[in-house]
Amino acid sequence: xxxxxxxxxxxxxxxxxxxxxxxxxxxxxxxxxxxxxxxxxxxxxxxxxxxxxxxxxxxxxxxxxxxxxxxxxxxxxxxxxxxxxxxxxxxxxxxxxxxxxxxxxxx
Amino acid sequence: xxxxxxxxxxxxxxxxxxxxxxxxxxxxxxxxxxxxxxxxxxxxxxxxxxxxxxxxxxxxxxxxxxxxxxxxxxxxxxxxxxxxxxxxxxxxxxxxxxxxxxxxxxxxxxxxx
Numbered sequence: 001x002x003x004x005x006x007x008x009x010x011x012x013x014x015x016x017x018x019x020x021x022x023x024x025x026x027x028x029x030x031x032x033x034x035x036x037x038x039x040x041x042x043x044x045x046x047x048x049x050x051x052x053x054x055x056x057x058x059x060x061x062x063x064x065x066x067x068x069x070x071x072x073x074x075x076x077x078x079x080x081x082x083x084x085x086x087x088x089x090x091x092x093x094x095x096x097x098x099x100x101x102x103x104x105x106x107x
Numbered sequence: 108x109x110x111x112x113x114x115x116x117x118x119x120x121x122x123x124x125x126x127x128x129x130x131x132x133x134x135x136x137x138x139x140x141x142x143x144x145x146x147x148x149x150x151x152x153x154x155x156x157x158x159x160x161x162x163x164x165x166x167x168x169x170x171x172x173x174x175x176x177x178x179x180x181x182x183x184x185x186x187x188x189x190x191x192x193x194x195x196x197x198x199x200x201x202x203x204x205x206x207x208x209x210x211x212x213x214x215x216x217x218x219x220x
């Protein structure tokens with residue numbers, strides 16, 4: 001079965017520290033991979049997707065096909081990065097989400 | 108462009124009742140997907156509609172159904188509500204099917220008493 005795993009429910013970092021949100025996937029074929037973010041009282045929105053290879057708000061994500069991982073990284077965390085982050089995978093089947101990681105950036 | 112809209116935003120029902128939720132996708136988007144979000148299970152796929160046809164269905168009982176109209180607007184219906192149906196129901200639209208970016212609505216929060 002298609003599965004996306006985010007091992008950390010909660011990640012707390014200090015402002016200015018590096019951030020890495022982990023995501024592993026189990027998916028047949030070559031899925032497209034996404035990171036979605038949900039800020040407090042806002043709707044779920046796309047942060048970045050692998051195929052576009054963009055850096056959004058300083059975040060990047062590297063696809064490692066050997067380890068089937070798509071970890072999200074940012075070199076210096078900001079307080080406004082505090083939010084819920086969801087990794088997701090899609091191919092010929094509907095979008096499959098991980099359970100999410102709540103990032104808390106401490107001033 | 109206006110974003111995805113969902114109505115109503117909040118709903119309180121009692122067990123055994125039925126409910127209909129509505130979703131209007133972004134103009135030009137033809138694919139609409141529905142998700143159930145709960146604290147315990149996270150985001151779970153309900154169904155996907157494209158060109159008025161259900162293309163995929165998640166692992167939910169038959170009490171959950173939906174449809175899509177010719178203008179791409181979609182509705183989902185839950186009959187014989189149970190307490191466990193209390194959740195945030197999210198609708199997302201995309202231009203096409205497959206690995207497309209999905210744009211989410213604000214959700215309808217359903218509370219079943």
